[in-house]
Amino acid sequence: MSSSTLSIEQLSSFSPMDFLTPQYRQQLHASLKYVQRPAGTLLLQKGERSLAQYYxxxxxxxxxxxxxxxxFEGGSPQAHMPLNGSQPNPATVKALTDISLFAVEHQLLERLLGWSQEAAYQVNSLGGGMLVEEDDGEDWLARLLGTPLFGRLAPSHLHALLARFEYVEAKAGDNVVSYGEPGEHFYVIKRGRARINLPTAYREQPTQTLECGDFFGEEALVSGSVRSASVTMLEDGELARLHRDDFVELVRPTLIPRISDKELEKIGQQAGRKYLLLDVRLAVEYRLGHLPESFNLPVANLRTHADSLDRATCYxxxxxxxxxxxxxxxxxxxxGFDAYLLGEASSAAA
Structure with a gap:
């Protein structure tokens, strides 16, 4: 495979490029940097940090x-994985012969992976699984706080949240958020209905309608990416919105609660409570290295496999x-599952 003729189709055979949507894969392809090094070159030093990921x-x-x-050699199955897929570099890598590689910025790849995931899930996640019948439009806040996400809010954060909400009128046909724009606000529908408009690549997905108490816009604020869908008002209504900075301070820790190793040990010592370590990378990434006792379930399969997960288990x-x-x-x-990210301790955990 010549480094000067790497096509978009060939790029999709490398991990995790197969996870990218065609649009973002094309964007990544345009950013690739090609490198040649002679035999004997020290490419990567274990423990050091690199700005790029090399293949x-x-x-x-x-x-x-x-x-x-x-x-291993170019063209082998191992060569379709990054030489330094995590930071700091997990291994020392040395060229045994003259070699050619391609490189992509770590941060760019992470952003494109996040945006691809949001685009795939936006049709489901914008509604948050909270679609309701139109019976009483005045209980939007009770419905919002009755969801698993906002039910975690501490009383002090709840009071601050209510104080910082802005209320804006919206007319039928208004685009509340537009595909590709930066995320500035989180929204809750206080009155009225709205429709999720997906980009062309996902038009085969069924259209979803958001109603009183449904929220949207959190995905872009969680990952710092642009909007991956548009939301248009179907009728006149009113929205409650929270600025990005307030969302990050008050809500984001609830959306992605963390748990430390010590807190995890405490869960394991509690009678009747169990947890499962979940690795959500691709299967090929998981096989090349993972935490002991972790179970592999790629993030793209989470929603389709949700019915098989035990709701009594902490993930x-x-x-x-x-x-x-x-x-x-x-x-x-x-x-509606009890889930945490393994890492720095969070007051919301355990």
Whole structure:
């Protein structure tokens, strides 16, 4: 495979590029940097940080992770995985022959992965599984606070949330949020109905209508990405909105609660309570290395496999998936499960 002729189709055979939507894969393809190095070059040093993620196209390299050593060549199954898929670099990599590689910025890839995931889930997650019948439009707040996500809010945060909501009138036909724009506000429908308008690539998905008490706009604020769908008012109504800074301060910790290793040990010691470590990366990434006792369920399959998950179990998502891990925690909590991101302790955990 020549580094100068890597096509978009060939790029999709590398992990996790197959996870990207066609639009974002094309954007990534345009940003690729190609590198050639002679035999004997030290490419990566274990423990150091790199701005880019590297993939072997041709030649042979030696990979030394400390506990394990291996060699592989361009075109092999191993070469379709990144040489340094996590930070800091998990292994020392040295060129055994003249080699060619391609590189992509870590942060760019993480953003595109997050945006791709949002686009795939937006039709479901915007509604939050909270669609309701039109019976009493005045109880929008009670319905909002009765959801698994907002039911976690501490009383002090709840009072601050109510004080910081802005209320805006919206007319039928108004675009409340538009596809591709930055996320500035989180919205709750206080009165009226709205429709989710998906980008062209997802038009085959059924249209969803948002009603009193439904919320939207949180996905872009969780990941810091742009809007992955538009929302249009179907009739005159009123919206409660929260600015991004207030959302990050008051709500985001609830959407992605964290749990520490010590808090996890306490759960394991409690009679009648159980937890499951969940790795939401692709299966091929999981096979190349994962936390002991973790179970692999790619984030793209979470919603379709939700019925098979035990609601009495606490799901702890491992952090290796980056933005995908955060979105998985958000999605699980949105579906009514008890889920946390493994990492720094959170007052909301346990």
């Amino acid at each position: 072997l196209l041709s030649g042979k390299v030696a990979v030394d992770a400390g506990h394990a050593k291996q060699t 702890v998502v491992t952090p290796e998936g980056g933005i995908r891990s955060e979105l998985a925690v958000h999605l699980l909590n949105q579906l």
